[in-house]
Amino acid sequence: QVRLVETGGGLVQPGGSLKLSCTASGRTFEGYFMGWFRQAPGKERRFVGAIRWNGDTTNYAASLKDRFTVSIDSAKNTVYLQMNSLKPDDTAVYYCAANTNVWAREYEFWGQGTQVTVSS
Secondary structure: OOOOEEEEEEOOOOOOEEEEEEEEEOOOOOOOEEEEEEEOOOOEEEEEEEEEEOOOOOOOOOOOOOOOOEEEEHHHOOEEEOOOOOOOHEEEEEEEEOOOOOOOOOEEEOOOEEEEEEEE
16 A cells, blocks of 8 residues: 655745655655645646655756755655745645656655645
């Protein structure tokens, strides 16, 4: 049973920072890309960033690259999303996902998501 479990969401003030974690279990993810997506209310799910399991490559949405950083600790089966200078429009459910193709719109495995709310 493959599971991706996101933690670290919550309420943060504009300009603040938050770090999300995604712990993967149930299979080996070597060769996979671990991605982060987000979905704001009433909007489509959008790609945030991704990192290959071994950490050698990363991909980001261009609009977020200056504020968001994806990292991974393969030994801990955990991928992270560091979010800085948060804005109200960053409010969304953030999902961890895994896929062999980083450019796929739909990934093979998904977590349940964690809510991030940016508000004063």
